[in-house]
Amino acid sequence: MPDRVPEPALEPEPELPAPVVEATGISKRYGATVALHQARITVRPGESHALVGRNGAGKSTLVSVLTGMQRPDSGSLRFHGEPAPALGDTDAWRARVACVYQHSTILPDLSVAENLFLNRQSAAAPRPIRWRELRRRAADLLTEYGVDIDPARRARELTVEQRQFVEIARALSFGARFIVLDEPTAKLDARGIDRLFGKLRELQQRGVAFLFISHHLAEVFELCTTVTVYRDARHILTTGVAGLSPDALVEAMTGEQPAPTAAPAGAAGAATGTGKGAELLRVTGLTLPGAFQDVTLSLHAGEVLGLAGGAASGNVRLGETLAGLHRARSGRIEVAGEAVRGGDVPAALAAGVGLVPEDRRAQGLVLQRSVAENATLTVSDQLGRYGTVLPSRIREFAQRMVTDLDIKTPRSDTPVSALSGGNQQKVVVARALATDPQVLVAIRPTNGVDVKSKEFLLARIRRVADQGRSALVVSDELDDLRGCDRVVAMFHGGVVAEFGPGWTDEQLVAAMEGMAAGTHQSGHRNETERENDDVQQ
Template sequence: MAHQAPPAVEAEGIVKRFGPTLALDGVRLTVAPGEAHALVGRNGAGKSTLVGVLTGLHRPDAGTVTFGGEPAPAFGSTAAWQSKVACVYQKSMVVPDLTVAENLFLNRFETGRPGGRLISWPRLRRRAAELLAEYGVSVDPTARAKDLPVEQRQFVEIAKALSFGARLIILDEPTAQLDARGIQRLFGKLRELQSQGVAFLFISHHLQEVYELCTTVTVYRDARHVLSAPVAALAKDDLVAAMTGEATSGTAAWHAPASKVRKDAEPVLRTEGLALDGEFDPLDLEVRPGEVVGLAGATASGNTALGETLAGLRKATAGRITVRGRAVRPGSVPHALDAGIGYIPEDRHLQGLVLDRSVAENATLTVADQLGPWGTVLPSRTREFARSMIASLDIKTQGPQQKVSGLSGGNQQKVVVARALARGPSALIAVRPTAGVDVKSKDALLGVVRRVADEGSAAVIISDELDDLRVCDRVLALFHGRVVATFGSGWSDRELVAAMEGVGERE
């Protein structure tokens, strides 16, 4: 009987908590040598936490991890972990201004002679060329990393990981920034490396890529292992059902009641042929008074870029935007504000809040011109305005002067919403408005968006969170920059997720 090689990685009974949050609840995963194994699940399923455990970033609270049949290295032993596993993330980790050779051997340069201090650049470039040739990567070692196409930067990262001895490479959304040709080149290289015994754990929101590249798939849902199965034996409907917990024949969960939007009403927000090269294709969109429209899509679908374009953060390469018939100047946030667009950004910490400033200061950032005569800002008027927003949105705070850094996540998000509503927008654009908040705050925030529409404005929710989209009257699913399906308010989790993942298209 032939000896069977031990798994490239095997994780059993992994438990991981972050405070009161149970991020992994006894999950398991086994990846064979030379296998392309997919790990899929909705946001919050536990995928990223498992990657942290498998790469030595997180110490599990329970469970075991082995590589090639040997126990995982001691926690904190970076070099030992590098010899076992590496992760190539969606956002490239190469240093853009360094050459390929410098990136490959960063922090492990050799000097010209023993005991010397000077780096032998010819030797470095020669070693880099040999390493790249060993794995069939056709990249110039002297080229700057920033000048390489995205997939070539990924090849460099993979070659670097293999040079440490790693035989397991985790690919986290590797196709998010690639076009169709780049994806095929990446997949071709991965298949070559598989033939050399390199194993890949492939994490992606694009399920058709799972069927194209992988032989086995593991599904996590709500921090638990749901199934592991051969890809060829698992129908796409069954895979989506495992991810959502909803059977193919399942009934729809709660949704907004049937829309009362008058279809003959003049649109509040309209786009005509709006496009951004490399992000989303030309889009004609109309949102009427009282309507909440969802733009659903996973990573790289183009929906976030679309929201940022509507808000003036990005400049469209084609088309136009109008609000109540008024044209909005492309790529101008001040003009978008003046035209009546309110914006809730995706990341409240990076784009939404000045953490060391007060609730009042943050809530009134967009209306500073209304807080005093001749361009001045009167503190009394700022506090008065903030108090009205605190009361309207039920923000739990010690008062207008409290720093937002001292608020809970849900209340911080309400401050961001207050700022977006401060000018009484005609059209509210909300990107993942409930990210990182508790269930009670989530319901309150979605209720605010619904109320804005019910009072005669238009609202657009951009998200891949199904609960965010249930409040919508209409949902458009985007995949790789184009609308692939349109749903009324009665969609099922299964059919919407299938459309977002690119395995079910309908217009």
């Protein structure tokens, strides 16, 4: 009998590395509210994984579970194949996961080195702090991850982008290779976003994984390879970004098919001649040192005007100045033909200026007060006689605003801190509209809100103009500006271009980046350009 030929040994398939994090069957309730139901997510080494969903979808609750801030009612959580540490074991959690929040946790009065090694200033406690050694350790850490920042600088001197880099470096110094980024681009201009994304890609090459949470879907397609969608506290979809259309992603987030694309309301309005009623706002030669100079613009009844610009353009400070938050050094503000005293919020309110501020938590809300109290802060004189405020009138007035703005809240006396971000923003808008302003100044009105809330808020701003008043939308978000009748672009404190309907993304972005050219130029130039001309002459 011939010898049997042995079969060739099969090569074992290479074993994939364990996910940096794997959550399955995660459920969490707060009383009658279901925050998460059988939710799941898996993120692999070196992956940039997006987590998207409308406000209230469960994203924040999942992050609190992933970072050890909350214990789930059920489900399992594993890091690198091992069970999650016990709740409260801070060092163990830090070695596995970190979160860079939209609101920085860097302490502004400490140096970069002190922030990087907070509570770890000495290499071996209880030795006294050796400051030269601390700065050296900080410099080595920053160099290792390619962050060009002086470790001796005070944190308050850093840009938003630099503070984020410091927070990422601090997380990596604990050994974490999984970082949650919560709305990291919300306060960055285009160049800052590019630099942040470049740094994230470098770190991905070194095996660091990111969970990227953003309402800016274009950024998801630019940065991420995988996206997970949550809706109504449940996992809906996990898929590769390549081949996924924006419409399909929005449909997964909302549960609704996208409406057919239509021309922006502002474009239609401008084309038919609306937005050219009485002049409600005139700004002449307005200058605020360090922010903007010699700005002149006007706004008419029935018109929505966009004020576009990046983080250093001065557009936000200009909007705040119109609402009385800053006093201009020179220039004039008129509302409905009457001069407005600068640097005086009550005077601006009395003149008919309403404000939706940039940061709803720091500037727009008293978080521990109720929805009703927040919505009626600007109209206390209408809620009672002789300086009194009647609770019944607060409730009645607030209920009208809750209905008008479709604010999702159990009751009007619910603390505003209990609402989702989108509904908090609606409360801020409700308060701005409570005085029936002639000019509504809305600064980044859709910052940090979901797709549906964004559409609702922009439509509500348009309605202000349709009712014969006017609105100024101050933003660097192109989606915020598409529905405007006109868009004025600012760069380094000056107005550099003005656009009517039909502008392209490339044209507006070029203007916001200081590269405006051609027939859209408005003729205004910034102070630096004028000084350069003087030198050349």
